[in-house]
Amino acid sequence: MKQWQGIAVAPGVAVAEAFVLSSEGFRIPRRAVAQDTIEAELHRLDAAIEAASDELAAYRDEVSASLGRQCGGIFSAHLQMLRDPHLREEIAALVRERHDSPEYAVSKVMRRYVQVFQNLDSRYLAERASDIFDIEKRLLRHLLGLPREELTQLTAPVIVLAHNLTPSETARLDRRLVMGFATELGGAGSHTAILAEGMEIPAVVGIGPFLTEVSGGDMVVVNGDDGYVIAQPDESTLERARKASKEHHERSARLAALREAPAETADGVGVEVHGTIEFPAEARECLQRGGDGIGLYRTEFLYLGATHEPTEEEHYSAYREVVPTMGQRPVVIRTLDLGADKMAQLPGPEDEHNPFLGARSIRLSLRNLDLFRTQLRAILRANASGSVRVLFPLVTTLEELRQAKTALAQAEQELERAGQRPRRVPVGMMVEVPAAVMMIDQFVREVDFVNLGTNDLIQYTLAVDRSNREVAYLYNASDPAVLKLIQLTLAASRKRKIPAIVCGQMSASPMYTMLLLGLGARHFSVPPSAILELKKVCRSVSISRCKAVAARALAMDNAGDIKRYLREELRKVVPELAG
C-alpha cells in the first residue's frame, strides 16, 4: 500500500482501478496502404501536420502568455521541428515506398530521430528525445482524429492518474466512468481544479512525481477531502474508503432534497443563491438546483478557440440559450474578460510581461469599441426575452465605468436606429481590484449592482499569482486584508441599497458562508454544483450568529487562524460540510 499527499481540489472519496495516462498509449494501425490510396493518405498526413502546427502555434502563444516566452519557446521549437521539410519527406517516403500507414511511418521516423539524438554525445540533446516524443504524440493524435485516444475508450469506472490534465482535458472526462483523478502537477486555484469541483469529480493535484510507482489496473483511492491518494490499499483502508464514498453519494442525495427550498436563514432572512456559469448548458443545472438566477454568465467561451470574432448573432444566440430558460430570474452577463493574448481575433500584445496587469477585460473592450458594442447590442437584445443585467469586469476607475456606460448607450442607440426598442438593462461592475474598493462609495452611486470577484480580488490585493506554486500558500481567502476589503464593499452596497453578489471560489465554499452573511452578503453566485450546499448552510444558521462569527474573524490578524476558526464554526452547524 502506498500513499501520497497532494492538494485537495474537489471533495469526495473515489475508489476504482487506476487508469494511468502515459506517454505511450496509442494503438497504431500498421495496416499497409494500397497503391491507389497513397495520394489520399499523403493528403491526410499533410492535413494532420497543418492541424498540429496550428495547435502548436496556439499553444505557444497561450503558454508564452501564461508562463513566459521561454516556456512558450518550447512550442516554437516543436513547431519548427514539425514543419521541417525533411520530416515530411521521410514520412512520405515510407508511405510511398513501403506502403506504411502515415501513423506507422510517423512513429518510425520519430523514433529514428530519437535514436539519433540519444546517440549523440551531448546529454542535452539526448534529453531532447522527449520533445520528439511529444511531437510524435501530437501528430498521431491528429492522424487518428482523437482528442486523447485512451480516455474515450473507457468501459469500466476508473480513476485517472496523469502527469497533468489541462482544463479542456478535464472538461472532457466522462463523468459516468471517471470516478476521480489525481495529477502530479497542478494547484488549488487552477482552472482544472475549478472544473473538477464543478464536475463533482473528487480530485487531488500537485502530488509531485508518483506515476512511476503506480500501474494501470491497481486499485486506487482518491480522497478529495483531505488531499491524498492511496494505491493498492489494504483491506481495512479499502473498506473505509468505500464507506466514505458511499456516504458522500448519500450526502449528495440528501442535498438534492433541498432543491425546492429557498435559501432562507433560520431566523427568516432571505438570501439569494445564483449560479455562475461558463456554458449555456449549465443554466439548466442551475434551475434544477433551485438557483435564484444566473449571478455570473462568463462569455469568454465565445472568444476562446474561435478563429474569428463572434458576430452579434453568435453572441445573441448564446444569450438566448440561457435567458428564456431562467424566466424572469435575473441573468447577469459579464462582458469580455480576457486579454488579447487569448484571442485569435486581435493582434497580439506587443510585449506583455504581465498580462494580468495588462490590456485585458474592460480595457481591451474600451480600446476595441466595435467588438464591445457588438457584445453590448447582443446583450440588450437578449433582454427582450427575460431579465438581463450587464456586468463590466476589472473596472479600476470611475472614468472607465463611465466610458463603458457610454458605449452601452451607443449600443442602445444603434439598436433604436435599426428599429428595435431595447429596454433598459441594469448595469453592474465587478469589484475585483483594491482601487475599486477604495472608491466604492463613489462607484456604488453609478451602478445598479456590484459583483465581488473574490478570486481576482485576493490575487490583486495580496499580489499573488494563484497558479504559481512557489507562492500559492499566500493566496488565502481568509486573509484579514481581503476580509476588510470585502467588508467595505458589502457595507457600501448595503448603504446604497444595491445588491452585492459575491462570486468566486470563496463564495462557493461553505466555510466562508457564515462570515460573508455576517458581513452583510445576501447574494451569492456559485457553480451550480455548489448551490445546494450553500442553501444548506444558509438554512442552518441565524444572521445574528453569522454576525458574531464575522466580528470574531475580523478581530484576528492571521489567515490560518481565521480559516481554522471558520472551519470550527461550520462544523458546529453543518458538520458534514466542514470536512
Next chain:
Amino acid sequence: MDQPVCSRSVTITNPAGLHLRPAGLLARRAADFQATIEIVKDDQRVDGKSVLSLTSLGLEQGSTITIVATGDDSQAAVDALVALIEQDFGREAAENQGGNNH
C-alpha cells in the same frame, strides 16, 4: 550557367553547442535565403534549413563547421549565418553566464 557558391568556416563557441534553440534560429535564418545551404562537418553534409538535420549533427562547443551556400544570394546567406553564429549565439552564451550569478 553555374550558380555562385560561397563558403566559410566558423567555430561554435556557445558552451551548449548548437542545441535546439540556436539550431532553430540558424534554420530559420537560412530559410530567408533562396540559396541552397549546406552545413558541413567533417564528412557530414546536412541541409541548413532543416532544424532536425542541424540538431542531429550534435555540434558541441569548439566544433568547426563550413557553411556552403549555392545560389544568387549565396554571399548574403553566408554572411548572415556567420554573423548569427558568431555574434548572437555568443551573446546568448554570455547572457546565460550572467544569469548564473545568483
